[in-house]
Amino acid sequence: MKISKTEENYLKAIFSITEKDTPSASTNAISHKMQTSAASVTDMVKRLAKKKLVIHESHKGVHLTKSGNQIATMLVRRHRLWEVFLVEKLNFLWDEVHEIAEELEHIKSDELMERLDNFLGNPKFDPHGDPIPDAEGIFATRQQVVLSELEEGENGLVVGVQESSTPFLKYLNQLGLGLGSEVKVLEKYDYDNSAKILLNKKNEIVITGKVCQNLFLQKK
Amino acid sequence: MKISKTEENYLKAIFSITEKDTPSASTNAISHKMQTSAASVTDMVKRLAKKKLVIHESHKGVHLTKSGNQIATMLVRRHRLWEVFLVEKLNFLWDEVHEIAEELEHIKSDELMERLDNFLGNPKFDPHGDPIPDAEGIFATRQQVVLSELEEGENGLVVGVQESSTPFLKYLNQLGLGLGSEVKVLEKYDYDNSAKILLNKKNEIVITGKVCQNLFLQKK
DNA sequence: TAATAAATTTAGACTAATCTAAAAATTTTT
């Protein structure tokens, strides 16, 4: 069965919507994520349902079938492996790789991904700290908390970001924060959720509540 | 101006047809190369002409304009750079990489190709010995002859293949012949154009006329 | 619970890329 690039992108969108809290993705949510009209979504959802990649109850949203989920997971795997390649081997910055990986992920060759995985040393997390599913679709897990959950005096290692928008990543670069940064919480200011932290045992900086809620740390 | 993957593939086909002897590509030649109907070619050629990528005189074939040629050249550059990556870094065999490179070549990012080029050490020839145009579209040249042009007693280094079909490349692998093989012509048999050669100063083997005509050597 | 607002689907149309079958043009052969 042939699956087009567009169909793949819809599967990925449905995957990312249903991944979180919501068990099914609404037409609107999908159209928003895909930057397209609701009518187009209805058309496409019907096509995907005919191919048994999603289950769709009229006016009740869609969710992925097993095979739909499998395809979406492999797209995530490819995307994240290519991001590792772009950052580690071609020296792109972590905020520059998304669009290119978005293209590369559609190249369907298991052999290619197998070899790329080995070439990169079988990484378990991508440059944003997101887990890379293995060839069977299993995601690695890691004990992680958001920065705002740390108490004063606690230490942590930055292992990921909640949000991976370019402005946010650029801002982190400016602050000197990145994957692998060491953080110690010095003070927490409850009234606006900001915090003063010690970065890499050297600089004291103050970061806003928004940043605190978007950074994943591994406690140390 | 947006150019689709399909349009790009037509440009590449026209490029490869007009590269050789013929100054213009016929509808039939294109349809044969693209494995499609002549009617589709006519349609597509009209589209490409409207975009000023080709020049088309009815019943007299097409040829690329300057901008059409530029796009085709960049496709060749991307294709060949990715082939180097697949063979040198991911350890694919040189006869396994064509289809994957065929996909990778459509990813349009100058930044990506610049970085890949550097990562690979700015190679001038791909794993089949074909020249890789630089970012300005200039092809490297090399003093090369086909094996059948060598006289008895002459030495050469295998630097390329005329034909890059999978069966031919597989056959070369079987013979132990590849890029970089050293060859000395021991005897030439005029009646069927076959030859006995000394391979890598070790093995004497006899190769057919067909192989002799498809191997490019650099004289030594 | 009826009215209003929001979400979703249907209807109908458009573009790009493709096809088959038939017509027209060109080239080759006799």
Next chain:
DNA sequence: AAAAATTTTTAGATTAGTCTAAATTTATTA
């Protein structure tokens, strides 16, 4: 140069993916 063969184009249809506008369904609110 006329007939035959080949090549190319036209005509009309098809599929995937998209759109806008209108109709319908569901959810919210007064």
